[in-house]
Amino acid sequence: MEKLELKAVNKVFGSGSNRVQALSDVNFEAKAGELTLILGPSGSGKSTLLTILGGLQQPSEGQVLVNGQRFDNQRGKAADAFRLNHIGFVLQSYSLVPYLTVADQFRLVDKVKKSGNLDKSTFQGYMNRLGIEPLLQKFPGELSGGQSQRVAIARALYGNPDFLLADEPTAALDSERVQEVGQLFKDIAEKANKAVVVVTHDLRLKEKADRIYQLVDGKISLEKGE
Amino acid sequence: MFLAWHEIKKEKLRYGLVIGVILLIAYLIFILSALAQGLASQNTAGVNSWQSQSVLLSKDANGNLAQSMLTKADLPNDLPAKTDRIGLAQGILKAGDTRQSATYVGLENQAAIRKTIKLTEGRFNQNNQEVVLGDSLKQSGFQLNEKVQMGLSQDQYTVVGFAKDGLYNMAPVVYGSMDDWAAIKGVNSDFVGSGLISQKKLTKKTKNTQILTKSALFNKMPGYSAQNQTFLFMIAFLVVISIVIVAIFLYILTMQKFENLAVLKAQGIPTSYLVMNTLAQTVVILVFSVGLGTALAALTGLAIPKAVPMTFDPVLMTGTAILLVLTGIIGAIIPMRIISKIDPVSVIGG
Numbered sequence: 001m002e003k004l005e006l007k008a009v010n011k012v013f014g015s016g017s018n019r020v021q022a023l024s025d026v027n028f029e030a031k032a033g034e035l036t037l038i039l040g041p042s043g044s045g046k047s048t049l050l051t052i053l054g055g056l057q058q059p060s061e062g063q064v065l066v067n068g069q070r071f072d073n074q075r076g077k078a079a080d081a082f083r084l085n086h087i088g089f090v091l092q093s094y095s096l097v098p099y100l101t102v103a104d105q106f107r108l109v110d111k112v113k114k115s116g117n118l119d120k121s122t123f124q125g126y127m128n129r130l131g132i133e134p135l136l137q138k139f140p141g142e143l144s145g146g147q148s149q150r151v152a153i154a155r156a157l158y159g160n161p162d163f164l165l166a167d168e169p170t171a172a173l174d175s176e177r178v179q180e181v182g183q184l185f186k187d188i189a190e191k192a193n194k195a196v197v198v199v200t201h202d203l204r205l206k207e208k209a210d211r212i213y214q215l216v217d218g219k220i221s222l223e224k225g226e
Numbered sequence: 227m228f229l230a231w232h233e234i235k236k237e238k239l240r241y242g243l244v245i246g247v248i249l250l251i252a253y254l255i256f257i258l259s260a261l262a263q264g265l266a267s268q269n270t271a272g273v274n275s276w277q278s279q280s281v282l283l284s285k286d287a288n289g290n291l292a293q294s295m296l297t298k299a300d301l302p303n304d305l306p307a308k309t310d311r312i313g314l315a316q317g318i319l320k321a322g323d324t325r326q327s328a329t330y331v332g333l334e335n336q337a338a339i340r341k342t343i344k345l346t347e348g349r350f351n352q353n354n355q356e357v358v359l360g361d362s363l364k365q366s367g368f369q370l371n372e373k374v375q376m377g378l379s380q381d382q383y384t385v386v387g388f389a390k391d392g393l394y395n396m397a398p399v400v401y402g403s404m405d406d407w408a409a410i411k412g413v414n415s416d417f418v419g420s421g422l423i424s425q426k427k428l429t430k431k432t433k434n435t436q437i438l439t440k441s442a443l444f445n446k447m448p449g450y451s452a453q454n455q456t457f458l459f460m461i462a463f464l465v466v467i468s469i470v471i472v473a474i475f476l477y478i479l480t481m482q483k484f485e486n487l488a489v490l491k492a493q494g495i496p497t498s499y500l501v502m503n504t505l506a507q508t509v510v511i512l513v514f515s516v517g518l519g520t521a522l523a524a525l526t527g528l529a530i531p532k533a534v535p536m537t538f539d540p541v542l543m544t545g546t547a548i549l550l551v552l553t554g555i556i557g558a559i560i561p562m563r564i565i566s567k568i569d570p571v572s573v574i575g576g
Binding site for chain 2: 054077
């Protein structure tokens, strides 16, 4: 079973009077088959947590484990390769390459990740659910915020990652789409057996989540789940 | 290449403008190179056509063959084969109202370098008072069988032929006999010529003489080095400008794409892939710009009047084009370095 864990993670920025404790003794886990939410207000450390989970930065203390193996000590190309092959990122903005059509966004994944991407029929299913097929020949500049976010989700899924990490994925979506995307994340977790982690302050996603963490001032607590 | 090509296709105007700017610089470089070579050729065409390797001339001439005067005592013994006496005299060639600055080149009939001169019309001079003119003089109005006067001499000379590449130190050449050279130069029989010119390497010299290689002789020609260095400086400056333009353009583009590149890195797209795309983009820009600049210069070469001293040498143009592309790649170094240093966390926050 795919599992992403943080054990006793601390993250400190700066030193002396500029010292900021972004994360304090954070223990966290996200399992395949589950949709995990990290809720918290702005500045609570959610994005820091997400970047540490994704191997983009290292904790000051503690460990990041992938299936029980240390991941926080990987650097450079090894970390890049891990992200490319195992992690799908959905970010708030800039997720799409502005000069590539939607169809070419997926071709780019094919260019850098030669194997292991979604097969045609599975991907077609995601496209239908996200309603992006009519957008394939459009450039990101021609899409609405909601359409862009849906394409970004599809793009992250296209690489067939074990872990899907999303940073405020519903920020630009209307309520109807929030429910659809929330259900999609849940289905991805359950039916495709992925570990889906969503950092958000959108409470509308709570009902879909299997596990919910609250993060306040860098301190985490488990609100729902075991 | 995938990202590079798609970006260029999407941003046609933006890339079209930079290609246009570099194209114009490349075009200017080609035109200046052609002009530099054309003008240099006007100095050297004659000597080059003689297939000469080295020259012996008087020390006092400061390397200027036209100012050199040799006496019999200045001539070394045991000269190698294909070494000829030559007499140079600069003056005005006149025929009626037609006047033109020219360099008289006196040669003996048996001179080896006469075999290297290619006639475009008529025949070689066999006797005194016969001359062969550089073919550019034909465009100045001089004609075959016409009587002309040269320099200080009051004698009349008959034009019996025209010769290819007849230029020495920017002036058209008038080939004639050594006897006529003395008359035109206004010297007595103590002087036997301006120098010795050899298709072999000269090694023996006398007290008052010096030996120069062909390239040293060119460099001593009045204005030749200064002219070449001026062109070289202008060309080098334009090459540097093209590198700076490429660097500035790619830097601005990279900074505009900063967040996007950071996200791509966050998504695991290897830095090497992004860096190679920037390199590929640079090469595409340069190949397009320089290729179009080359084509434009070649068309200019076909259209330009013969009187304009430009030489569009395909080998030189190809070499210059390759140099421009290679040096232009230097402009991609800063953007590539920026890409390699982008921290994906910067766009995610945290």
